[in-house]
Amino acid sequence: MSSRRIAFALAASAWLASAGGNSIGLVAQDRGTAGARGRPEAAAGARVGSADGQAAGEADAIGMTAERALAFARARREQLGWVPGEVLVKFKPGVSLAQGARALSALRGDVNPRAGRWIGDVLLVPTPGEENPDLAAGILAQQPEVLWAQPNYIRRLLATPSDPGYGSQWHLDQINMPAAWDINAGGKGDVLVAVVDSGVTEVTRTSVFQLWTGTRFELVPIPYAINPDIAESRFEKGRDFILYSAGTPVLDMDGHGTHVAGTILQSTNNGTGFAGIAYNAKLLPVKVCAADWDWQIIMSSRGIPGFWNEGGGCPDDAILAGVRYAADQGAKVINLSLGGAGESPAEFEALRYAVSKGAFVAVAAGNNYEDGNQPESPARYGRQIEGVMTVGAVGRSMKRAYYSNTSSGTEIAAPGGDSRDGGTAGGVFQYGLNEADFDFGSVVKPRFDRYTTVSKQGTSMAAPHVAGVAALLYSQGITNPAVIEAAIKKFAKDLGAAGVDNEYGAGLVDARAALRGLGVAR
Amino acid sequence: MRKMFALAVIVVLTCAASAAAQQVRVNHNRTPLRAEPTSASPVLEFYQAGSALDIVSRLEGWYQVRDPKTGREGYMLASLVDELPADASARSRAAGQPGVPRTTAPRPSAPVKPGVQPKPKAGVRAVADVSAVWMTASESFKAITGSNSRVQYGGGVQAVNLWKGLYAEAMIGYSRVTGSRVFVHQGTVYDLGIPVTITFMPIDAGAGWRVRVSKTLHAYVGGGVTFMNYKEESDFAAADDDVSETFTGFYASGGLEVRLARWLHVRAEGRYTSIPDALGAGGVSAEFNETDLGGAAAAVKLVFGR
Numbered sequence: 001m002s003s004r005r006i007a008f009a010l011a012a013s014a015w016l017a018s019a020g021g022n023s024i025g026l027v028a029q030d031r032g033t034a035g036a037r038g039r040p041e042a043a044a045g046a047r048v049g050s051a052d053g054q055a056a057g058e059a060d061a062i063g064m065t066a067e068r069a070l071a072f073a074r075a076r077r078e079q080l081g082w083v084p085g086e087v088l089v090k091f092k093p094g095v096s097l098a099q100g101a102r103a104l105s106a107l108r109g110d111v112n113p114r115a116g117r118w119i120g121d122v123l124l125v126p127t128p129g130e131e132n133p134d135l136a137a138g139i140l141a142q143q144p145e146v147l148w149a150q151p152n153y154i155r156r157l158l159a160t161p162s163d164p165g166y167g168s169q170w171h172l173d174q175i176n177m178p179a180a181w182d183i184n185a186g187g188k189g190d191v192l193v194a195v196v197d198s199g200v201t202e203v204t205r206t207s208v209f210q211l212w213t214g215t216r217f218e219l220v221p222i223p224y225a226i227n228p229d230i231a232e233s234r235f236e237k238g239r240d241f242i243l244y245s246a247g248t249p250v251l252d253m254d255g256h257g258t259h260v261a262g263t264i265l266q267s268t269n270n271g272t273g274f275a276g277i278a279y280n281a282k283l284l285p286v287k288v289c290a291a292d293w294d295w296q297i298i299m300s301s302r303g304i305p306g307f308w309n310e311g312g313g314c315p316d317d318a319i320l321a322g323v324r325y326a327a328d329q330g331a332k333v334i335n336l337s338l339g340g341a342g343e344s345p346a347e348f349e350a351l352r353y354a355v356s357k358g359a360f361v362a363v364a365a366g367n368n369y370e371d372g373n374q375p376e377s378p379a380r381y382g383r384q385i386e387g388v389m390t391v392g393a394v395g396r397s398m399k400r401a402y403y404s405n406t407s408s409g410t411e412i413a414a415p416g417g418d419s420r421d422g423g424t425a426g427g428v429f430q431y432g433l434n435e436a437d438f439d440f441g442s443v444v445k446p447r448f449d450r451y452t453t454v455s456k457q458g459t460s461m462a463a464p465h466v467a468g469v470a471a472l473l474y475s476q477g478i479t480n481p482a483v484i485e486a487a488i489k490k491f492a493k494d495l496g497a498a499g500v501d502n503e504y505g506a507g508l509v510d511a512r513a514a515l516r517g518l519g520v521a522r
Numbered sequence: 523m524r525k526m527f528a529l530a531v532i533v534v535l536t537c538a539a540s541a542a543a544q545q546v547r548v549n550h551n552r553t554p555l556r557a558e559p560t561s562a563s564p565v566l567e568f569y570q571a572g573s574a575l576d577i578v579s580r581l582e583g584w585y586q587v588r589d590p591k592t593g594r595e596g597y598m599l600a601s602l603v604d605e606l607p608a609d610a611s612a613r614s615r616a617a618g619q620p621g622v623p624r625t626t627a628p629r630p631s632a633p634v635k636p637g638v639q640p641k642p643k644a645g646v647r648a649v650a651d652v653s654a655v656w657m658t659a660s661e662s663f664k665a666i667t668g669s670n671s672r673v674q675y676g677g678g679v680q681a682v683n684l685w686k687g688l689y690a691e692a693m694i695g696y697s698r699v700t701g702s703r704v705f706v707h708q709g710t711v712y713d714l715g716i717p718v719t720i721t722f723m724p725i726d727a728g729a730g731w732r733v734r735v736s737k738t739l740h741a742y743v744g745g746g747v748t749f750m751n752y753k754e755e756s757d758f759a760a761a762d763d764d765v766s767e768t769f770t771g772f773y774a775s776g777g778l779e780v781r782l783a784r785w786l787h788v789r790a791e792g793r794y795t796s797i798p799d800a801l802g803a804g805g806v807s808a809e810f811n812e813t814d815l816g817g818a819a820a821a822v823k824l825v826f827g828r
Contacts, residue, residue: 183716183758476714483707490705517703517714519754520662521765522804 064243066302073295075154076310081341082151083315084131087140088346089123095145103143107136117317120324120353122346124152124317148345153377154313155340157198157256157289158364159458169274170396171263171415171428175465177277180472180511186268186279188475192236193264193278193333193467194326194359196319197257198312199287201226201433201448202235203249212300212307213444224251225449227258229266229274229431230283238285239325241318243294253448254291254312255433259456260337261285262430263464264471274431274453277468277511278475284331288322289314289338292440309440314338316346319378323350327357332474335467337364337460339376339408347378348385355387360474360481362467364459365392366405379408379459387481389470389488392504393462395421398495400503404459411505412488413495414465417457427455469511476515487514546585546603548573553603555596559584566596574606593686595734647680647827649693653793653819659801659812665711666718666806667701674722680825687732691744697722703756706809716757723751724795726773738781742789745774750797750815771797771816779825789823 071083091100097113100123104111109129116125130136133151140149172178204225211220226232238250252258265283266276291312299308319338326334334354354361366376382390390409393401393416401418404410417427432454438446470484478484491514492507500506553573554565559581567589569575575587578595585603588595653674657663660670678693703716728746735741747770754765777791795816802813 179758179760478705478712478714480707480712483705483710483712486707487705487712515714516716516756516758516763517705517712518805518809519703519718519756519765520659520666520720520805520807521752521754521801522763 064298066298066304069295069298069302070304072154072290072313072315073299073308073310076313080154082133082153084133085127086152086317087125087127087133087136087149088119088152088316088320089125089137089140089149090121090147090345090349091123091145092147099145103140103145106139106143119317119321120349122320122349150316150344150346151342153316153340153342153344155289155316155319155338155377157254157312157314158337158339158367158460158463159256159259159456168425169429170422170425171417171461171465172275172277174394174396174398174415175469175509176512177275180469180515181268183512183515184472184476186277187265187281187472189234189280189282191278191281191333191471191475192284192329192331193281193335193471194284194286194322194329194331195257195261195264195335195464196286196288196322196326197252197260197335197337198254198289198291199240199250199252199257200230200235200238200261200283200285201250201252201258202232202238202285203251204232204449205249207251209297210300210303211296211445212305217300217303217305220445222445223447223449225451227262227266227431227433227451229262229270229276229451231267234265234267234280234282236282236284236329238283238287239322240287241322241325242287242290242315243298250285250287251448252285252287252291252433253293253297253438253446254289255435255438255454256289256291256337256456256460257285257287258451259428259430259432259454260335260460260464262432263428263461264333264335264468266431274429276430277465278471281333281468281471281475284326284329286322286326288318293438293446296440307440316344320346320350323354323361327354327359331359332479333467333471334359334361335464336361336378337458337463339364339366339379339459341374342377343380344377348381351378351381351385351388355385355481358479358481359387360467360470360484361385361388362463362470363388363390364463365390365408365410367403367458367460369403369405373405373407375407375409376405379405379410382411383409387485389466389485390505391416391459391463391466393417393457393459394495394504394508396426397421398508400496401457401459401462403457404462404503406502410502411485411500412466412492413504413508414462416459416462417455419457424455427457428461429453429455432456466509469509469514472511472515487517490514491516544577545574545590545606546577546587546598547606548575548598548603550602553598555587555589555594555598557596559586559597561599563597566594575603577605593683593734644681644683645828647682647787647825649676649678649680649691649789649823649825651676651693651695651789651791651821651823653695653821655697655795655817655819657817658796658814659807659810659817661810662801662805662807662812663699665704665706665810667699667720669699672697672699672722674724674819676724678726680827682732682827687734687742688729689732689742689744690729691726691746693724693726695722695724695726704806706806711806718754718756721751721753721755723753725749725751728773728775730775732779735778740779740781741777742779743774743776745772747771748773748795748797748816750795750800752800752815767800769797769800769815771795771800771814773816777821785826785828787825789821789825791819791821791823793819793821795819 127136137149206223268275268279295308379390392410393404395418434450434452489506494507495504552568556563578586664670674697676695680691682689705712730744732742751768773795775793797815800815801807
């Protein structure tokens with residue numbers, strides 16, 4: 001990223017802020033709307049619409065401001081790990097807003113709690129006078145009114161590339177799924193599973209976005225399609241907590257959420273694609289992570305030229321809101337295939353909230369074994385909360401995958417794929433978005449409506465195996481998250497050192513054994 | 523446990539054998555043994571002078587006695603017999619003689635004339651029974667079947683009066699219960715809805731002692747070895763998932779036997795069975811740390827035969 005470009009972006013940001021600041025919400029329009037091009041028009045109303053005749057209306061209103069998008073972009077570019085100029089604060093019980101404001105006044109600059117956003121009882125507040133949230137959180141934590149304060153961390157999706165190639169779903173055999181399906185054929189439709197991730201496309205439509213195509217902005221129709229291996233009737237209306245306002249459809253522009261959802265509940269025995277574990281369960285797509293194309297669309301919609309390939313990210317405020325939303329919607333299983341460094345009370349409380357609402361949560365342990373192997377969050381909270389399981393990854397040979405973290409507190413192991421164990425066939429295979437259609441390095445006008453065999457690896461891929469088994473256990477009669485965790489552990493196949501260890505936790509999840517339970521003698 | 527059981531059986535049998543410690547000696551030839559303590563009641567047998575009979579009880583002017591050789595019981599006028607001192611009774615028993623000096627020619631105590639009723643003799647009887655069994659592994663069975671009890675049907679044979687009150691028996695039982703597989707967490711049971719069928723097929727072989735309380739009532743105690751064939755089968759089982767094993771344990775039983783008709787008796791029986799180390803290696807029995815497959819039972823038995 002050139003300094004010129006950054007300067008331009010910041011200037012654009014300032015300009016946009018002056019044109020409306022946080023209140024700017026880009027107006028959705030139908031394709032037929034004559035849209036002017038260029039920055040001035042973008043400020044008045046960026047082009048977002050539906051090309052297939054569906055009334056997009058306000059459904060596609062992009063809620064993220066340009067400043068915030070730029071802040072994210074900067075965080076990714078500079079590998080900050082948090083959103084600059086934002087903190088998450090929780091006040092002590094009984095603290096009034098005025099008292100809270102007093103605590104916030106300890107920070108430099110004008111920090112107004114009313115400018116923040118409440119997520120449950122946690123306040124996401126901008127700190128314009130203090131960019132470094134580590135500093136800001138440290139100051140706030142010393143205030144008597146504050147229970148805790150933390151940066152708004154940006155988590156990563158925990159999948160790493162794995163070359164697609166021929167392969168079978170060895171990972172489903174590994175956890176005994178064929179025999180498990182004899183006992184419980186894909187769970188029941190009343191079990192709602194939330195994939196809190198990069199989204200899972202829940203509508204088939206073509207939306208028109210203003211995109212920078214290299215030399216100019218164009219109105220580009222971008223087709224989206226529901227995964228043909230997950231029937232539309234199995235979707236519960238999801239929610240996007242990162243880019244779009246409430247009510248807009250969830251769209252996956254990364255492929256990660258789609259792959260994760262596929263492992264959990266992709267249709268099985270339907271002659272299409274691959275198998276999923278709880279293939280009768282319902283899906284609640286919750287988008288808390290943005291991909292390259294999400295950033296590109298927001299930037300282009302704001303009239304900011306250039307290609308914004310700083311990579312995706314999942315801010316803590318979105319994770320907190322997304323997990324709470326999933327639990328409030330009645331999700332019985334939540335999958336969190338994301339993580340990052342830094343302790344996050346916000347994530348801890350979100351997990352506790354989910355379990356208190358009756359939701360089991362599967363969390364990816366982290367992929368940084370060869371990159372320092374530091375504990376990751378929210379994985380580190382799995383062992384602290386019964387009903388939340390931290391999932392490590394194994395390859396085809398039932399050995400810990402080379403990347404799978406061992407310091408976060410792995411509680412259970414599941415197949416996550418390991419390209420060093422079986423080569424191209426060693427990944428986790430699902431029917432997913434055709435990633436060549438939106439390869440950021442080569443595609444200017446992406447499409448997200450074609451699906452194909454996709455191989456991925458990561459603890460991101462391991463966690464959904466456990467989430468799927470949890471959904472089956474729920475429909476089998478174990479409805480308490482802590483008991484689901486206990487059952488999965490009890491019937492795990494012990495790997496590595498005898499008993500619980502940091503590489504495999506209690507061992508490899510065994511779906512059949514867990515579903516079959518106990519008799520009197522065996 | 524097995525040693526304790528053996529000791530218990532020995533004690534029970536010894537007590538039964540030595541129950542009639544004191545005796546009377548018949549003073550006159552053809553002294554009648556009567557069915558009831560009145561002179562008008564039927565004569566069961568006649569005894570020669572010198573015969574020794576065990577005292578069952580003392581009545582006004584009568585002794586209730588039992589012939590130690592035949593087990594026959596009846597009543598004798600007190601004026602026709604002499605009560606022997608306890609030590610003399612013991613000596614005469616030890617010498618295998620009625621209570622007379624060894625120099626005296628032994629006199630038969632057998633009746634000189636057949637009695638009114640036939641002499642008890644060894645016989646074989648058929649038995650059918652139905653039992654309510656309360657399992658020792660109560661938590662385990664309650665978790666799987668919803669109840670810690672089961673009903674067991676059985677049948678077998680008994681050989682009675684083998685020697686005095688001694689009897690031997692061989693019984694086979696059958697019991698089938700259904701339930702579903704579960705998961706147990708901190709004592710709470712979660713039903714997984716996978717059908718389970720459990721079959722019990724015990725074979726009991728044992729012996730006991732039966733004593734006559736009255737003309738129509740006997741009491742008995744016994745015990746023996748039990749071989750329990752235990753099967754536990756469930757849906758979706760793979761190889762080695764189901765259980766079909768035979769375990770060895772013991773049982774002790776006791777009860778009352780009422781004569782309903784000449785060939786028909788009914789028994790009310792209490793039975794305790796212990797089959798240690800049959801459970802507890804897996805399943806919910808391991809969760810509840812219950813290892814014994816036995817239990818306590820209340821049984822009603824119909825006995826066909828004399």
